Amino acid sequence: MLDIKLIREKTDFVRARLALRGAGDEKLIEQILQADEQRRTILTEVESLKSQRNRVSKEIGALMGQKKLAEAEAKKIETRDLGDKIAELVQSDIDFHRALVDATRSSRLRRLHESVIGEAHLCMSQVQVHHLLHPQVIADEHARILAMIEAGDADQATSEMTAHISRAGDRLVAYFEREKVDVASDPSGGAPV
Numbered sequence: 001m002l003d004i005k006l007i008r009e010k011t012d013f014v015r016a017r018l019a020l021r022g023a024g025d026e027k028l029i030e031q032i033l034q035a036d037e038q039r040r041t042i043l044t045e046v047e048s049l050k051s052q053r054n055r056v057s058k059e060i061g062a063l064m065g066q067k068k069l070a071e072a073e074a075k076k077i078e079t080r081d082l083g084d085k086i087a088e089l090v091q092s093d094i095d096f097h098r099a100l101v102d103a104t105r106s107s108r109l110r111r112l113h114e115s116v117i118g119e120a121h122l123c124m125s126q127v128q129v130h131h132l133l134h135p136q137v138i139a140d141e142h143a144r145i146l147a148m149i150e151a152g153d154a155d156q157a158t159s160e161m162t163a164h165i166s167r168a169g170d171r172l173v174a175y176f177e178r179e180k181v182d183v184a185s186d187p188s189g190g191a192p193v
Helices: 006-009 009-021 025-065 069-104 108-128 135-150 156-178
Strands: none
Touching: 006 009, 006 025, 006 135, 009 025, 025 069, 025 108, 025 135, 025 156, 069 108, 069 156, 108 156, 135 156
16 A cells, blocks of 8 residues: 655655556556645645634634724625635545546445435535535545555545545534534524624
């Protein structure tokens, strides 16, 4: 099993070892490194945007308390714009998952992934918006999945990916059970400010 850290630190060694297998997997190393770098950059940017959004949300509360409604509305628009940027980055994360699925070369996993991607997108957005999993945990889980793919173990990669999605889903369900929003009495429909 290959660890993403090993791929980063000993790229030529990993590429040479994979070439010995004769399956052509050494050609995937550059793509994996590019996806890993992009993912790490995205995670940093998402965390920065979330921090900005939290700061702006607090400002909205202060402005509402001071009866500065026009300024508060402007801040709400800023918060929505930050949310839109986060959503764009979530799309990049989905693209990363799609690349992982494609790399397994498993038609079964590809069909499963395509059948649930819409729901997965919604869940990933919510997990990131509500900070339900630390970005490093997500990155570590992705590294394990990549390692299984590199090892040529599609069944284990499928198992790891299923566990990864299940953990995020469990966190999301637990969050919403704790936060029970009464949509009927909430004029925002339960949407975050």
